[in-house]
Amino acid sequence: MSAIINVGMAEIKITVSPHRLVSTGLGSCIGLCLYDPVSKVGGMAHIVLPALTGFAGLDQGGKYAVTAIPLLVENMLKFGANRYRITAKMAGGAEMFIFQGEEPILKIGERNAETVKEILDDAGIPLLAAEVGGNFGRTILFDTETGELLVKTVNYGERII
Amino acid sequence: MIVDITTGLSPEQSDALRELTNIGASHAATALSKLLKTRVTLNVPLVQMVPFQHVSRLIPDPSALVVAVYLKVVGDAPGKALFLFEHENALRIAELLNAAPCSQGLHQDEMALSSLKEVGNILLGSFLTALARLTKLYLNFSVPAIAVDMAGAIYDAVLLDAEYMDDWVFIQTNFAGNQVKGTLAFLPDTGSLNILLGALGL
Numbered sequence: 001m002s003a004i005i006n007v008g009m010a011e012i013k014i015t016v017s018p019h020r021l022v023s024t025g026l027g028s029c030i031g032l033c034l035y036d037p038v039s040k041v042g043g044m045a046h047i048v049l050p051a052l053t054g055f056a057g058l059d060q061g062g063k064y065a066v067t068a069i070p071l072l073v074e075n076m077l078k079f080g081a082n083r084y085r086i087t088a089k090m091a092g093g094a095e096m097f098i099f100q101g102e103e104p105i106l107k108i109g110e111r112n113a114e115t116v117k118e119i120l121d122d123a124g125i126p127l128l129a130a131e132v133g134g135n136f137g138r139t140i141l142f143d144t145e146t147g148e149l150l151v152k153t154v155n156y157g158e159r160i161i
Numbered sequence: 162m163i164v165d166i167t168t169g170l171s172p173e174q175s176d177a178l179r180e181l182t183n184i185g186a187s188h189a190a191t192a193l194s195k196l197l198k199t200r201v202t203l204n205v206p207l208v209q210m211v212p213f214q215h216v217s218r219l220i221p222d223p224s225a226l227v228v229a230v231y232l233k234v235v236g237d238a239p240g241k242a243l244f245l246f247e248h249e250n251a252l253r254i255a256e257l258l259n260a261a262p263c264s265q266g267l268h269q270d271e272m273a274l275s276s277l278k279e280v281g282n283i284l285l286g287s288f289l290t291a292l293a294r295l296t297k298l299y300l301n302f303s304v305p306a307i308a309v310d311m312a313g314a315i316y317d318a319v320l321l322d323a324e325y326m327d328d329w330v331f332i333q334t335n336f337a338g339n340q341v342k343g344t345l346a347f348l349p350d351t352g353s354l355n356i357l358l359g360a361l362g363l
Contacts, residue, residue: 009317025223025313028321048321096318097231097306108321137314139224154226154310155268 004141007031007044010063014043014075017144026092026138028109030065030116033089033142033149034072034125036081042144043072047092049108050115065115069123088125089149089161090116091140093132109133129161174363178332181295181361185288186334186345192287193341196280197257201341219346223313227251227343228267230281231319232305234289237298238353238360241319242289243346244281245312250342251277268309278307288345296360319348 002018009029013021017040023031030047045068077083093113113132120127131138131151141150152158170178194201228251234240246254248267255273256262258280263270282305293300308315332347349357 025220025311025315025317027310027314027317029317048317094314094318096308096310096314097229099306100304109318135308137310137317139311139313155266 002145007046009046010048012043012045012068012071012075014041014072014079015144016041016079019144021142021144022140024139026140027094027096028092028112030090030092030112030132031138031140032065032068032072032116033140034069034076034086035089035142035144035147036076036085037087037147038085039080039082040144041076041079041081042142042147043076044140044142045069045072047112047116050111065112065119069116069119069125073123073125086125087147088120088127089129089142089147090127091131091138091149091151091161094134094136094138096135096137098135131159131161171363174358177358177361177363181292181357182332182334182347184295185291188287188291189284189345190341192283193280196283197254220312220316223311223316225312227310227312227315228277229308229310229315230278230285230305231308231315232282232285233303233322234300234347235302236293236300238296238300238349238356240347240349240353241322242285242302243315243319243348244284244343245315245346246277246281246341246343248309251309254280254341266309274307274309278305281305281307284341284345288347292347292357296357298356298360319346 002020004020004022005013005015007013007021007023015021021042021044023044023046032045032047033042035042047065047068048063050065093109095107095109117127136153136156139152149161151161190201226248228246228248230244232242234242252263252267255276258276259272263273267273289300289302334345
C-alpha cells in the first residue's frame with residue numbers, strides 16, 4: 001500500500017518505496033527531491049529561501065536551502081541510503097506576479113533555484129532534472145519506486161521529469 | 162473572531178487591528194457596490210493574525226484555483242496587500258463587467274484579467290485608504306499585478322516577496338457576500354505593525 005506524504009512549507013520528509021512525497025502549490029519555493037535508486041530512499045524538502053536571513057527554528061530546517069540539503073542527506077542515510085548514490089531533482093522557483101513596467105529587483109524564485117544548484121554542486125550531488133522558473137505554480141509528486149517526479153500545473157499541463 | 166494569537170499582541174492590540182480591518186473592508190465593499198451597481202454584502206469578517214510558521218493554516222486548500230490581485234504598499238507602514246477571488250466568482254464578475262462570456266481560459270483572457278485587476282485594485286485601494294485615514298499615516302501603493310493559479314503558490318510567492326518572515330503577522334478577512342467571494346489579506350512588513358499600532362495609541 002503506497003501512502004502519499006505531504007511536505008508543507010519549510011518541511012523535510014523522508015520515505016522509502018513504495019511511498020510517495022507531495023508538495024502542493026509551489027510558487028517561488030523549491031521542491032527538492034533527493035533519491036537513492038538502489039535503496040529507494042527518497043526525501044523531499046520544501047525550501048522557502050536561499051539562506052538564513054534571521055535565525056531559523058530547528059523545527060524549520062527545510063526553510064533555507066543551506067540547511068535543508070545537509071539535513072535531507074543526513075536523514076536519508078539513517079533510512080539506509082548511500083551518500084554516493086544520491087541524486088537530485090527539483091521544481092518550483094517561479095515568479096508568480098509580474099508588475100507592469102517594473103523589472104523585478106529581487107527574483108526570489110530564480111535565486112532560490114540557483115542557490116540549490118550551487119549547494120548540490122558543492123555537495124557533489126548530481127542534479128538529474130529541474131523544472132523551474134516561469135510565472136506559474138507547480139504541484140509535485142515524487143515516486144520513490146521509480147524516482148520519477150510528476151510536475152503538475154493549472155494552466156500548462158503536467159510532465160514527468 | 163481571532164483565531165490564533167501566537168503573535169505576542171495584547172488583546173487590545175488584536176481588537177484594534179480587527180476593527181481597523183473591518184472598517185477598511187467595509188469601505189472596500191462600498192466601493193465595489195458602486196462599481197458593480199449592486200449591493201455587495203460583507204459577512205462578519207474573520208480576521209486572522211498568524212506568524213509565518215502557521216501560515217499554512219490560512220490556506221484550507223493550497224491546490225484551489227484562485228485569481229489573485231496583489232499590490233505592494235509603500236509609505237509609513239509598508240507591506241503587501243492581496244485579494245484572492247474564488248475562480249468561479251472571478252469569472253462571474255468579469256462577465257458581469259464586460260457583458261461578455263470568457264471564451265477561453267481566464268489566464269489568457271486579457272480583457273477579463275484587466276477588469277479583475279481593476280476590481281482588485283478598487284477593493285484593496287479603498288481598504289488601504291481607510292487604513293491610512295484611520296491611522297493618519299501616509300500609505301501609497303503600487304500598480305496591481307494579477308495571477309490565476311493555485312492558492313498555495315500565490316501565498317508562497319507573496320510571503321517570499323517580503324523575505325524576512327520570522328515575525329510575520331497576517332491579517333486576513335473573508336468576503337462572503339452576494340457578489341464577491343474571496344479573501345482580503347494584508348501583511349505588514351517587519352516594523353510596520355508597530356507603526357500601525359503606535360498610530361492608534363497602542
